[in-house]
Amino acid sequence: MPPQLCIRCRGSKLLCGLAYCPIIVETLASIRVKRVESGELEGSSPPSVFIGRVGYPFVRVYPASPPIRGDTSLYEDPSKWIYIDLEKFLTMRLSLVRGYRIFRVYDANNPPRELEEIAILSMSPSPADVEMIFEKKPRGDVVLSEVTPPMGPSAPLKRISIASIRPLERAVEKVYSDNDLKASEAIAILYESGIDVHRISRIISVGALGRKRRLVPTRWAITAVDKIVSDILLKKVKEYSILDRVLLFKRSVNRNLFISIMIPHTWAFEWGEAWYPGTIWNAWGSEPWVEVDYEGYHGRREYPGIGGCYYASRLATVEALNAIRRQAAVITWREIYEGFNLPVGVWYVRENMRAMYRSSPETYNSLEDAFKRVREVMRTPIEMFLARSGVYSLISSRKITSYMGGRN
DSSP, X not given: OOHHHHHHHTXXXXXXXXXXXXXXXXXXXXXXXXXXXXXXXXXXESSEEEEOOTTTTEEEEEEEEOSOOSOOGGGGOHHHHTTSOHXXXXXXXXXXXXXXXXXXXXXGGSOOHHHHHHHHHXXXXXXXXXXXXXXXXXXXXXXXXXXXXXXXXXXXXXXXXEEOOOOOOHHHHHHHHOTTSOHHHHHHHHHHTTOOHHHHHHHHHTTOSSSSOOOOOHHHHHHHHHHHHHHHHHHHHTTSOBOSSEEEEEEEETTEEEEEEEESSSSEEEEEEEEOTTBTTBSSOSSOEEEEEEEBTTBOSSOOTTOTHHHHHHHHHHHHHHHHTOBOEEEEEEEEOTTOOOOOOTHHHHHHHHHHHTSOOEEESSHHHHHHHHHHHOSSOHHHHHTTOHHHHHHHOTTOOTTSOOOO
């Protein structure tokens, strides 16, 4: 990067073409983490607990906290992350210092005292004071993933003390204490009680739900909860009458464009992405790379190759359909432009799609009219998406009427 660009920009103009200033993020995060020089940390966990997957069925369990006391709930609230600058978000998340202990995933059935305390911390409805003493100074092995939110450095734990945990809500206490509930039933109870999926995934990851309890790596828990909750809502959606017009939703934010087209038809769904050259997953390409996965009325048999964003988008979509009590076939597409080159997790898709569905849609009498509008707002030629679109193929087929679900 030419140094004169940074001097001219000073973190305010993004002349480098990135969606955030890496110098500001690294500097601010480092200042916070340097408070852990002594190998000890006192802070307020948001709460935050991360479960790794390396070494499964032996996994690392990471309680985490920034080295500050007070209301740190923003550190674990994706619904608010989309309204703050990427620099602030990354600075927050990268200053979450993680201590870890290694447990067998089946230890959750009869947890030792320390694991049980970490599980209760994970379920806490508000920040809790923690003190962590590390075996060595936390290193800079930060977590950057396409599924999980970023997290800061880690070190093995010598000891952890947890205090000031508020009483759990009735629904959380119920599913935690009831060993006869299936995990899917417990997830349904939590969601219907107003507990967001981000928190539910944290609770299930520490093995606090279900009949056969086990620790679940965080990245698996996030996608599992998105899928289970959207499956529950989809049963309701399929009972609703079909939408009577085409709706177009769109949202442009941080070098991303989100599109959703709701079409009068029985349930079908697709998620497509166009990654432009200079983005994290198309760093050396010369043209946009488009990928699409879909399902018909009866769902999918295989995990989508496009990854966890599929189920994050699907959840936001069935929430929106459930809110208006209508059924539809839905095409959801995303364009990711040059400079958005940092994986931040599937929460980014879920929360931006939720925000998009809270906006007022444009209405059209035909899908062709909606496509004309999409051509005006998207940079990618729409034909690149349509050539891969399973939903468009389903609804344009003469063999499938508006009242017959396609089988994937």
